[in-house]
Amino acid sequence: MYPNVRSSDPEVFHSLQGEYERQRDKIELIASENFTSLAVMEAQGSVLTNKYAEGYPGRRYYGGCEWVDVTENLAIDRLKKLFGAEYANVQPHSGSGANMAVYFTYLQHGDTVLGMDLSHGGHLTHGSPVNFSGMFYNFVGYGLDKETGRIDYNVVEDLARQHKPKMITVGASAYSREIDFKAFREIADKVGAFLLADIAHPAGLIAKGRLQSPVPYCDVVTSTTHKTLRGPRGGLIIMGKNYENPFGKVAPKSGRTKLMGELIDSMVMPGIQGGPLMHVIAGKAVAFGECLTDAFDAYTKQVISNAKALCDEMLKMDYQVISGGTDNHLMLIDLRNRNVTGKQAEIALDASGITCNKNAVPYDTQSPLVTSGIRLGAAAMTSRGMMEDDMRHIARLIDRVVTNHGNEDVYKAVKEDVKHFCRKFELYPSLNASADEIGRRVGESVDDALESVSKTVESVVDEVKGIFRKD
Known part of the structure; x- marks a missing residue:
């Protein structure tokens, strides 16, 4: 594995080897993580790392961009096809950067925006006061119904009518139910608001028609490219239609009204970014190509089936799942009936070879650094080939750890069980450089x-x- 790094920088290689072994030998349940293909990683580590390419295909500020233009156009065209979009920008370095570019394009400092509260499953960039979104704009938060754990669209409409937001941001990082973008469009139209959908988590599921697409209903859509799209870490912006901007901005020479795509392009670069990461865009292009295949379609179907199996098994063992189930790849578990905090559960599970994250639950009584819940996702382990029965087994392992919180012997036993369990589902076997594997290969x-x-x-x-x- 990585022979050049191994020979030139043993210290960095040691960390890479350790991370590979962590990923190989642990159950990965962080809902925002996944395992890319080797092709994606190879593209991201390619010669495109060396190229500066400020601007856009055919409109660069640097020479020698003929081949990176090919790469970026492939990423753009594949992304458009994947979501049925007329406009796409693949340059944002992250989902947060994509949201920033959209806000800066559509809003003025101090404008009112309606978004899901972070403590109810929203995202930092949906108005958290510690984030630029909450600092620059007047965000009004909507949450989940206390009884159902779901979005109450009537409450959202009431808030919209009361506060008259310039934009409504739709999306979440810990909401397990399908979002009705059509209903949000109707609410936005009643108050004259722009509608932004941040689909960072369910993007891959939406792309293959497993969940409702926001593209026909929203003015603009953002996402990350990892998570359920299973690509490199990065962001994207798409629009179903590339329409004329309503702000009166025109081309300086012709006086033509600029399209919204032109305004967004200018805001991404040079507005908030300099040179695009062409090696990452190459990884995005490869991932989008994979997403267009039948194999990826089958993968998204299995992700949802696996999430439901994990969720149902947790419910059978009397765990409180927010909203009572899942429609996508994740679920949020309220641990208050187990007398264990999210932080305690995260640490105990990690010691047992199971990686997840503590997460606030709606109407949480703990601080954000402690929380009362954990968030679980099925995307990563589905990429390793796990099926429904495997997810049920994982649920029972989780229960064994949580039920025996504080018992180091249980942690040690479960960790060993997890290691052997994970070895049934190979992860990048060609990269495996463990002593056992090297010994096996040398023997062969x-x-x-x-x-x-x-x-x-x-x-x-x-x-x-x-x-x-x-x-």
């Missing part, structure tokens, strides 16, 4: 070599015998 190589030598000796002996027969 030695056996092959001995067999080759044996055959060569037999051949030489036969040849010598033939010579003596002739004599």
